[in-house]
Amino acid sequence: MLLMEQKILAEGKVLPGNILKVGSFLNQSIDTGFLREIGKEIAGLYDGCGVTKILTIEASGIAIAVAAGMELGVNVVFAKKHKSSNVDGQIYSSVVHSYSYNTDYHIVVSQDYLRPEDHVLLVDDFLANGKALEGLMDLVSQAGAHLVGVATAIEKGFQGGGDGLRARGVRVESLAIIESMGDGTITFRRQ
Amino acid sequence: MLLMEQKILAEGKVLPGNILKVGSFLNQSIDTGFLREIGKEIAGLYDGCGVTKILTIEASGIAIAVAAGMELGVNVVFAKKHKSSNVDGQIYSSVVHSYSYNTDYHIVVSQDYLRPEDHVLLVDDFLANGKALEGLMDLVSQAGAHLVGVATAIEKGFQGGGDGLRARGVRVESLAIIESMGDGTITFRRQ
Numbered sequence: 001m002l003l004m005e006q007k008i009l010a011e012g013k014v015l016p017g018n019i020l021k022v023g024s025f026l027n028q029s030i031d032t033g034f035l036r037e038i039g040k041e042i043a044g045l046y047d048g049c050g051v052t053k054i055l056t057i058e059a060s061g062i063a064i065a066v067a068a069g070m071e072l073g074v075n076v077v078f079a080k081k082h083k084s085s086n087v088d089g090q091i092y093s094s095v096v097h098s099y100s101y102n103t104d105y106h107i108v109v110s111q112d113y114l115r116p117e118d119h120v121l122l123v124d125d126f127l128a129n130g131k132a133l134e135g136l137m138d139l140v141s142q143a144g145a146h147l148v149g150v151a152t153a154i155e156k157g158f159q160g161g162g163d164g165l166r167a168r169g170v171r172v173e174s175l176a177i178i179e180s181m182g183d184g185t186i187t188f189r190r191q
Numbered sequence: 192m193l194l195m196e197q198k199i200l201a202e203g204k205v206l207p208g209n210i211l212k213v214g215s216f217l218n219q220s221i222d223t224g225f226l227r228e229i230g231k232e233i234a235g236l237y238d239g240c241g242v243t244k245i246l247t248i249e250a251s252g253i254a255i256a257v258a259a260g261m262e263l264g265v266n267v268v269f270a271k272k273h274k275s276s277n278v279d280g281q282i283y284s285s286v287v288h289s290y291s292y293n294t295d296y297h298i299v300v301s302q303d304y305l306r307p308e309d310h311v312l313l314v315d316d317f318l319a320n321g322k323a324l325e326g327l328m329d330l331v332s333q334a335g336a337h338l339v340g341v342a343t344a345i346e347k348g349f350q351g352g353g354d355g356l357r358a359r360g361v362r363v364e365s366l367a368i369i370e371s372m373g374d375g376t377i378t379f380r381r382q
Contacts, residue, residue, distance in 0.1 A: 029304040030267040032260040059249035059269070063257045069223040076221040078250070113220040 001041050001175035004153065005188050007034060014181050026125055026153060027060045038175065039067030042151040045173045051121045051148050053077060055136055057107055064153055065123040077114060079107040079139060092142040096135040107135045116144035127152040127174055130161025157189050192232050192366035195344065196379050198225060205372050217316055217344060218251045229366065230258030233342040236364045242312045242339050244268060246327055248298055255344055256314040268305060270298040270330060283333040287326035298326045307335035318343040318365055321352025340364065348380050
């Protein structure tokens, strides 16, 4: 998605530690016109693939998931993050390691909202090492649902998570894939 | 909004402790078609009021804020929740007391994303005692921005937060106001 690459180049900030800050349009501050375009792009990629539900993780995945869900005409479910596994009710849960914070956290979704008959598209804002998506895939598997694929706004290709999932046969679509970044330059993978 | 009242009656669950569970369409699981209607309704209420930005709190406010922002054609900023005030950077922060969890938490927004020239609409899913909205109002005040009003999906009228804000001259619009609930019955305030 050329528009995503242009937006990253215009407004993204590369910080030490391979951090790309896109808070001005994608996290914390959300450009709703641009978000609508993201939703249409994701919907176009997965149009006709039988998606019945979108699954994401709170908080920064919600906006993109909602935009895609509106365009695909399907509902969105977001997994909640918890520090402990001590959550009441009938739930699916998985453990995700965060490299950013060097800690584990639990992601949790009610069994009411993820069903065996669901064909699930995973949506998130960033794809780096892919640990969060692997956690979501675990929830889909626990529910006995069908995984259609993954859609992310920005993939850090150099961290390998996306290609690891592709090597396992998972369809992964990222609107922009960053091959390398640093010293104020960002290089995208040609798709 | 008759549609909101009907949805609450059809899918909402009243739990002990004055808790209304709407996870099947508004939190955790989001009915995107219904969400779009919510966005249109909020946009209709504040059409022509000069709103330049929507401010909400992660996580469950994001979906509604995005839906309203898309319809009003303005960007959305969400305040982040932190357990401590130890947050780097140039930020506005405020302390909010959560009665649900009997604890205080900090809400934080970057000074980059809330500017003195902004005319801000606060959006959230629930309005009960109003403490979260008061925190957001504090952030707007710190930024020197102008508060246009508040829009919430569901107000628990019997907890008084909404009427307290109205008594202070704040415009508060809730798509459904619950006057009382319990024993499986929900009574709405006529608007």
